Amino acid sequence: MKMIGMGQKTQLTLITGRTIDQGVGKELGKSSQEYYDTAAVCFLDPVDMTKIGIKNGATVQVTSKFGSVTVKAKHFQRGCHVGLAFIPCGLWANAVCGDDTYSMGMPLFKGFPVEVEAAAGKPILTLDELLKEEYGKEVP
Amino acid sequence: MTVVKSAVCPICGCLCDDLELTVKDNKIVKMKNGCAVCEAKMVHGYKEDRILKPMIRKDGKLVEVSMDEAVKKAAQILTNAKYPLLFGWECCTSEVQSIGVEMAEELGAALDNVCSICHGPSMMAMQEAGVPTATLGQIRHRADLIIYWGSNPWASHPRHVERYTAFPEGRFEESGWKSYLQKMQAEASKKKMNALVRRKDLDVDTAPPKTCKVVDAPPQILQKEGRKLIVIDPIKTMTAEAADYFIQVEPNRDYELMEAIRCLVNDQELDVETVAGVPVEYLREVVELMVGCNFGAIYYGLGLTASAGRFRNIELAIKLVADLNRKTKFVITPMRGHFNITGANVAFAWATGYPFAIDFSQGYPQFNPGEFTTIDLLKNGDNDATLVIGSDPGAHFPKPSMKKMTQHPLIVINPDMNCTSKLSDVLFPTQWCGLESEGTAYRMDGVPIRLRKAVEPPPGVPSDEEILRLILAEVRAIKAGTTTLPIKKRG
Numbered sequence: 001m002k003m004i005g006m007g008q009k010t011q012l013t014l015i016t017g018r019t020i021d022q023g024v025g026k027e028l029g030k031s032s033q034e035y036y037d038t039a040a041v042c043f044l045d046p047v048d049m050t051k052i053g054i055k056n057g058a059t060v061q062v063t064s065k066f067g068s069v070t071v072k073a074k075h076f077q078r079g080c081h082v083g084l085a086f087i088p089c090g091l092w093a094n095a096v097c098g099d100d101t102y103s104m105g106m107p108l109f110k111g112f113p114v115e116v117e118a119a120a121g122k123p124i125l126t127l128d129e130l131l132k133e134e135y136g137k138e139v140p
Numbered sequence: 141m142t143v144v145k146s147a148v149c150p151i152c153g154c155l156c157d158d159l160e161l162t163v164k165d166n167k168i169v170k171m172k173n174g175c176a177v178c179e180a181k182m183v184h185g186y187k188e189d190r191i192l193k194p195m196i197r198k199d200g201k202l203v204e205v206s207m208d209e210a211v212k213k214a215a216q217i218l219t220n221a222k223y224p225l226l227f228g229w230e231c232c233t234s235e236v237q238s239i240g241v242e243m244a245e246e247l248g249a250a251l252d253n254v255c256s257i258c259h260g261p262s263m264m265a266m267q268e269a270g271v272p273t274a275t276l277g278q279i280r281h282r283a284d285l286i287i288y289w290g291s292n293p294w295a296s297h298p299r300h301v302e303r304y305t306a307f308p309e310g311r312f313e314e315s316g317w318k319s320y321l322q323k324m325q326a327e328a329s330k331k332k333m334n335a336l337v338r339r340k341d342l343d344v345d346t347a348p349p350k351t352c353k354v355v356d357a358p359p360q361i362l363q364k365e366g367r368k369l370i371v372i373d374p375i376k377t378m379t380a381e382a383a384d385y386f387i388q389v390e391p392n393r394d395y396e397l398m399e400a401i402r403c404l405v406n407d408q409e410l411d412v413e414t415v416a417g418v419p420v421e422y423l424r425e426v427v428e429l430m431v432g433c434n435f436g437a438i439y440y441g442l443g444l445t446a447s448a449g450r451f452r453n454i455e456l457a458i459k460l461v462a463d464l465n466r467k468t469k470f471v472i473t474p475m476r477g478h479f480n481i482t483g484a485n486v487a488f489a490w491a492t493g494y495p496f497a498i499d500f501s502q503g504y505p506q507f508n509p510g511e512f513t514t515i516d517l518l519k520n521g522d523n524d525a526t527l528v529i530g531s532d533p534g535a536h537f538p539k540p541s542m543k544k545m546t547q548h549p550l551i552v553i554n555p556d557m558n559c560t561s562k563l564s565d566v567l568f569p570t571q572w573c574g575l576e577s578e579g580t581a582y583r584m585d586g587v588p589i590r591l592r593k594a595v596e597p598p599p600g601v602p603s604d605e606e607i608l609r610l611i612l613a614e615v616r617a618i619k620a621g622t623t624t625l626p627i628k629k630r631g
Contacts, residue, residue: 020378067539081375094539099540103510140557
């Protein structure tokens, strides 16, 4: 069996964006299981996963200077993306995005530093749990 | 059972107008011609999580109330606020968007649309540098070189490539579909081989995987006749895999890469070997292709507008297109996300002169991105109430911004229980426009298309136009002192 390296916090550049699965999930409903399964994930390169000490499907904690979120780690489906992390647009990505706009209105959605570390055993919050935790409002 | 032909898809900026919807017992049961995202909404999603009654947050919980009570509460919040913000509009018809301008003027409010977190930088760049563009139809029939920069239409606009750019059979250009299929077959075999090797590795290799090669040399296929597709992106997306050539730019370095391409287009020499991770010798071949094509089109997405440089990236892209137009024909078009975000820009600009980030606090419209854009208004704590219509900032705003929005009264007009609806203080149910009501929407290239109605809305659920008219009438009544409610006077 392949040995998994010692887990360590790894600094990566985060990009958020669309995936087709997240698109389908959001149209099925923000409360749908499909949306949760496709938006509460973070795509990583296998090289970085080894560095972090995790396998495909493990739980990771992504932290930026704006916040932190727990999501499921997945391999990028194709290509080489060492040093990059990708979270599909959605509530989980928002938890680490920032409101710096450089006076242009556009917040920090792409290309900012995050730290990714293994978070085995930590729950990946559902949409309602995350909304409640972040905004402190009772959600229907 | 009825079939609605030539229905328009109210999801992304492509506004595909060739859908066939089969309706049975007032429900869409089948959809033809649409993409996966379209099917998810049109056949399943639109029925789920509907809001059927207006709601108001009482003692921390959303409870159902009458329409009158909700309208009065919303009007009260908006008139009592010193500086309300009216935000969203991307999933509304242009008829509704124009009422938004009327309401913002009446309230002295800030008026912004979701463009400020997607293609706002494009609007700013177009004001600086103009925009040489074309309709999607022109590109479908004439373009022989398509470049997607910082955009993944396979995910965000699933039928864009198939319907308008590389794959359709144009009047003057042949479809690139066959060469794509051959490429995919070759890729599939390669993947199988790699998987076998990897599986073998798993048993014996304990070392971390080696780093991989990022940018390949331009393939021979770029020399072929006919349509060619190039993708420039930091991530190898499905669109990138389908492309004839993929350039993997380093994140936040698009500006550099574009400036280098511009230098090469203008016959200047570069004394470096790589730019933004891409060898200059590869760039030379790409530039040769750009200059040598008959009709080139650049489509760009948030990869340019949201990366470092923001609107300067777009300004440079427009300048690149202007340079290319000295040598051949080239156009540029933003990949607009929501189905009527272009309409929001158009409707706002008709009435105020500005496409987004508008302020009416002085009684006349002012435009200042960075000040009146929603994220900045929230960051600076300028507004003290928000009305969100046809949008879901709860799912798409950074947490710090949304936190600020929820600290003040939040009025939401939306058909379903999305993240913003869940966080609202006053919530109005409404119809899905393009499914349950008609109206005008603007496609990403600025072509207006009439949305069609396919099914009846749930009983008692009004259109967003009716709700806005009711709130506006009540706001005017409160200001004229004719309301029946005991409220505090403004100011």
